[in-house]
Amino acid sequence: MSGVAYRAVSLRYHARALSPRGAREHAGRFNRKGTSALYLGRSPLTAVQEYYASEEHTPLVLIPVRYRLKRVIDITGDLAGWSEDWQQWECDWRAALSSADEVPDCASWRCGDDAIQRKASSILYPSKYDPSGTALAIFTEDAVLGTCTIEVQDPFETISDANPLGV
Template sequence: MKIATLGPDDVFYRYLTPKWAYVPLSGAGAAAEGGRFNRIGVEALYLARAPQTALEEYRQDSSLVPPAMLASYILSVDGVVDLSGGYDPAHWADGWAEWDCSWRRMLRIDKVTPPSWILADQVISAGHKGILFPSIRHPGGTNLVIFNSNLTADDRLGVHDPDGRLPKDQSSWPN
């Protein structure tokens, strides 16, 4: 397993759903639905190294892009599992070969625990703060999942919003 330090001040991106843009550091959306590297109930913040990768991840399989707001994140985080080069049996345990499993199908159709969730459980319990991994949606792109609960006071993670343009609450949307 490779462990990396991100930063100081690495930049990552995320397209935010406008209704939830007032909480850009929240991993609650991923906790509600689950994600590639987080079980339902586990908060995780998914970011991308480049804006195009963030866009492809946001739109998933849709040919049309739903409304979105691009946000830049500045971070310095120590202790991130670096799978960005993909699985290599010389550096990774066998279980990592299935990091790119079809987790949604496995969860919803096959009714089994996706192997990527088991890997994430191990990463979280070891105290690592996230995983860098290749984008499935944007070949050549790199994603980062941050496990909010493992961040410490020494880590820095913030959204770049110098003019305060992100909404402060949900008052713009009707109930």
């Protein structure tokens, strides 16, 4: 699977648009704390809707990202016959983060664990916040290993020019 998707990031972090640091430190829909993932909307609207579902209305930068993924788990269709975790991927992962459990857990994180164990580079899923949109959770360790590629589409280097120090 290949194409262009969109990364909505805080204005503060636009020069590090492909960093999975935030998701790794705070968790995300398909990744527990400590696991790297990059979240992209497959349309600009989806990226913005997904961003504002988790951020207060702060300024954002929308960055096009070209991707080439070799092993994608697609959960945009009927999940009958899939495991219970995959059928419940829309669980409230944020509630799991704030639970009193010593080791927080939820179905969508187990889906991410399963995807990584099956050596999938990403999960394609329906957006919860843009009814007609889809999004990608890309497990960035695969990008490091060369089994997928992700790169910012910035032919005129406007991102680095806007913030030459990268801070």
